[in-house]
Amino acid sequence: AALAVVIVAAGSGTRLGYGVPKALVPLGGAPLLLHALRGVAGASVARQICVAVPAGDTELGGLCRSFAEEYGPDAPLITVVEGGATRADSVRAALAALEPGTERVLVHDAARPLAPSDVFHRVADALERGAHAVIPAVPVSDTIKSTAPTEGDAAAIAGEVVTGTAVREQLRAVQTPQGFDAGTLTRAHELASGWPEEQAAGITDDAMLVESLGVPVYVVPGDLRALKITTPTDYVLAEALLSAEGV
Numbered sequence: 001a002a003l004a005v006v007i008v009a010a011g012s013g014t015r016l017g018y019g020v021p022k023a024l025v026p027l028g029g030a031p032l033l034l035h036a037l038r039g040v041a042g043a044s045v046a047r048q049i050c051v052a053v054p055a056g057d058t059e060l061g062g063l064c065r066s067f068a069e070e071y072g073p074d075a076p077l078i079t080v081v082e083g084g085a086t087r088a089d090s091v092r093a094a095l096a097a098l099e100p101g102t103e104r105v106l107v108h109d110a111a112r113p114l115a116p117s118d119v120f121h122r123v124a125d126a127l128e129r130g131a132h133a134v135i136p137a138v139p140v141s142d143t144i145k146s147t148a149p150t151e152g153d154a155a156a157i158a159g160e161v162v163t164g165t166a167v168r169e170q171l172r173a174v175q176t177p178q179g180f181d182a183g184t185l186t187r188a189h190e191l192a193s194g195w196p197e198e199q200a201a202g203i204t205d206d207a208m209l210v211e212s213l214g215v216p217v218y219v220v221p222g223d224l225r226a227l228k229i230t231t232p233t234d235y236v237l238a239e240a241l242l243s244a245e246g247v
């Protein structure tokens, strides 16, 4: 089936503390987006890669074009679109630029530059077996609690108080690429496009939109190497993983 991979690379990366868009931050000498492009192309699952870049960007777009040239005639079609204010806006912009006849879509964060081919294959295979939505995930090692801001006198003790503890065995940390049949993902994003800003800000992945349609979202094993680079600590870990691989 015709499969496209959307790479969302339109984030600012302010939490990483570099003065450039996160996808341009170098890891082992190459920008995050270049690692992500190599990973997606190397998995050989996509006939099109559509990259959402920040508004006004020229560098990331240029990087995509030179990647396509470097890759040669076997390269998938590489399309560059301007992303939006939120991740979901960026996904929507990319979905609008997919080739007619695209049946399946994998959405991948540029901020997960070391996601191995196996993860792409596990997600694509589950779609092949009939899933309409599939996500890679790993068990969590921390105990996860919900909290709320303290009020009144309690605020003098601490800023937050625990409101509950989730059962750790049932929790998963969810990664990308997340895979969908194209119709389901488009429907889910159309539904959310009218949401008020406050609600839209709470959309942290694509699967949660599909869940709200009542479509089962299947889970396949993720991989530690698909970690998302958000903080300086994540960056140090990714550098170490990269040099351990000898890439």
Ligand code: C5P
Residues within 6 Å of the ligand: 008, 009, 010, 011, 012, 022, 023, 052, 083, 084, 085, 086, 087, 088, 090, 091, 108, 109, 110, 111, 112, 204, 230
């Ligand atoms: O901000 P967060 O860590 O959730 O970003 C995850 C991915 O979404 C990153 O690859 C980032 O570039 C992308 N993103 C985007 N457009 C936005 C915000 C984030 O493409 N407006």
